[in-house]
Amino acid sequence: MHSVQCDQSKKALRRMGYQFFHPDSSAALKPCLWCKRSLSGGDQCYKNQFYGITSHRCVQFTPTLRCNHTCLFCWRSFEHEYTGEKDLLPQEIVSRIPFLQKKALGGYKVSPKVTKEKWEEALQPDQYAISLAGEPTLYPHLPELIDLLNQTGGTTFLVSNGTMPDVLKRCHPYQKYISLTAPDRETYLRIARPREDYWDQVLESISCLGHETDAGDRTAIRVTLVRGINDQDPEGYARIIQESGAQFVEVKAYMHVGYSQRRLTIKHMPLHDEIEHFTKRMLPHLSYRVLGENTLSRVICLERVS
Template sequence: MPRTTSPPKTPADSLHRQGYNFIAPGSSAAVKPCMWCKRALRGGDQCYKHQFYGIESWRCVQMTPTLRCNQRCLFCWRSMEHEITRETELTPEQIIAAIPRMQRKGLSGDKPWTDPARWKTATSNPNQYAISLSGEPTLYSRLPELIDLLRQAGNSVFVVSNGTIPPMIQKIRPTQLYLSLDAADLTGYTRLCRPAGDPAAMWKNIRTSLSLLPKKEEEGTRTAVRTTLVKGYNDRTAADLAGLIREASPRFIEIKGYMYLGYSRMRLPETAVPDMDEIRTFARTIAEHADYQIRDENAPSRVVCLERKP
């Protein structure tokens, strides 16, 4: 008889099957090693963060304190279809204590093929934490404490936020703060990012968060704006986006092409994927209008990095 698999009973069950390792029952705080971490462990290629910012991919922990999100972006490859809306918040100490065990669990299947030295550092001495797995991290009420504790031992912490909660953006002190900016106006934002709250209020909050970036740099946080380029949605907005970016003046801009992966395939057609030349052209227009320079690019990840001119 053919083998059958029982369907997942809860959203957490479905996400666990996708490789999410939850830290505790009732919480959506999770760790999930990314593809680049696993490739680097085997001595292979590293992700574009290594190329752009010097991160050692095998020592990077991809995690989140919450999977809740207040946007439903069309291009998101993560699973909104199995969304967790209610949870018990863990303390920063509980999350940090569990991370080594969760990282080892997520990488255990790769151990026979890994470089022994890299395996040891990956599982016992990670030094980079990407708070970007899924969800909106600023919805976690103790995010500033979590970041501060992770950085105490000299680790770097990257946070990716949609910028809809400016008071939390004011409080946090990561090594690098990414703000997503995927539309040039309220109409485009509503269409592409599908906010769960009042679109006008959330768009206003994003603009406020962008205005905080100069202050974040004064505090020692490296700043970046990331735009996911989706063909047919925001690929004709470069000049208008550049105006918003020029006002925010982040140190870096990343123009990253949408990729037809995961659950986004349920929301967008494959024709929404821009090719690398289209991403380069968009980035050059941003650079010209915002007074930035092209710093680097990574074709496998479909991303072009721009840096503010001195």
């Protein structure tokens, strides 16, 4: 029964565009919307605006689909969570990235919107976003995987929920993101719906950002606001952020897409003006300045000034 359920989950995820690294592993790759738009000559992700990342040369993947959160705002599918797992070695993942990225983008090669130059660039990725789905720190070889990717000459972004601070201290991506889903424990438990209470671990991970274990690395905190659920107490968010050493903070609106539509309504999605207002209420309590904003993605990026 377990095997049948895993097979059905994988089939559903493949229909969504997931490319799996191995039949017995949930490690998967899937180019994001912005990668495909950039490849076709369209807009790029806000990470291009804020951090200089070229979207069509970015690989989005995860070493595991396991997660210890079930966040209300997550667009990923808990309904098709893949529980069968073989943890691949880092080299097994890195060696198959070029093949799977080319396979995932294969249909774009013949598109009249895709130039030969961009197509060739897309097949030579220089950015690896470990952010597709799942919680990557639950993969036992994550520090080694990041080290191996760093050796390719490309940049690495790691997005984590912060529940495994000891693992995060051993990871040295180009940029380390930690999600801050709430200003307090009660709100965290309501919106993140964790398998157990990891609030103290999340606070530890955030407080460690930018300190000795991150020497030479860039660090960021991501705040995703859901109207009426976690969009209160900007001062509380600011206190947690200020005590960290994070270089950047992204304050972003929840987007009503994917499987989150089964848990939330479109009324939970803040307007960009609301994100702007919330950020302005945080700023007096922070040693940060506004680096930029992207109204299409409803996100404002802050940068530490001292």
